[in-house]
Amino acid sequence: MNIDHHIPDxxxxxxxxxxxxxxWSLIVATHLALCPQCRERxxxxxRMGGSxxxxxxxEALTEDAFDLLMKKIDGQPEQEVTVKEPVVWVPSVLPEPLRSYVGGDLHALKWRRLGKGVLHIPIETKDGQAQARLLKVPAGKPVPTHGHNGDELTLVLTGSFKTHQGEFRRGDIETADGDVEHTPLAGEGEDCICLAVTDAPLRFKSLGAKLVQPFIGI
Amino acid sequence: MANDVADVFSADDLVHCLLAVGARQDRLAFRVLFDHFAPRVKTYIVQLGCSHQQAEELAQETMVKVWNKASQFDSEKAAPSTWVFRIARNLRIDAFRRESHPELDQNDPSLLPAEERPADITVEQKQSEQQLRKAMDELPQEQMELLHLSFFQDMAHGAIAEKLGLPLGTVKSRLRLALGKLRKKIDDDQMYTSGLSE
Known part of the structure; x- marks a missing residue:
């Protein structure tokens, strides 16, 4: 599998x-699972952080800091020896850490309707700025036209979609900023499931989509 | 002062200390790690805008994690400073923002493995610690400032743009430029060193 579209540096x-x-970290980490190149970066x-x-x-700690620390360490409940469980090879479509965030692989998902056949699942994170959700667009169907108030990253997990920037397949990341207005079109043959993260609510073009926007929480 | 003593140890010494703590809970080795890293982690946390007391607590917590996780340290994969940085970073995100830092799972069957690399790459990896430092020192002030703001002010790009009175696009392109330059510098140096050693 070749990743053609990476996450900006x-x-x-x-x-x-x-x-x-x-x-944002969720979508980056999930892309990293599928992209050795970004992992390396x-x-x-x-390493820069370490350096x-x-x-x-x-900046010196208090005089007795080390003794206090050792007391704390000695007072810890016995560390369970971390023997790594042998990896059970259960193939899954959703890589970690995404799989844990949504509570399992595809079969465990409870989709909600978003309109025009598009389904979604909002993903809970603790940050108040960005929003993450899974989107499922039926094969061959468009994602409702939208522009952005802020940045959006979209990671393809199954199927594919096309925009004017090209075709995006599993592992690819599409980056859209405030200036981009786009109508992604899902590829034929397989429903397109992707993880989308926005740092501001999307602006939908059609009045219908605008009216429901406050209710569906995207 | 203990800190000055610790600073005479080399990066390799720190690797051996960390391995000793991991293998047999060596307390003397741990003392060396503590004297070296705890004061730096404290500075890191203070720079992020915390009180000295909070910084002291987080530095302590970082060292508890270092003790507990030392057996997982892999000297082939990371330098001690990078490994400690990751621990401190994740703890402070948890402490300040009540968020977690989602990480990939190296044992996830869905993980796409990297292609096998020749053994001498690991050697280059080690050299690149110093090269990276040198390359960072050579960056123009305005680019280094952005790296500092990213690492030590917990600022998203939008916040950095606001603070510096720059358009968001300029912040992004300047960061990209800095990162590209660092990568190129390190690649060039590596070619140079491997050329010398032949």
């Missing part, structure tokens, strides 16, 4: 530095 950096909101960025940490002027 500055977003990978936000993930590595810890400044990205949780929903995040490691590079984390910056190393170069910080040390």
């Amino acid at each position: 500055e977003i990978l950096l936000a993930y590595a530095s810890g400044s990205a909101p949780e929903a 995040v490691s590079e960025h984390e 910056l940490l190393e170069s910080l002027p040390p």
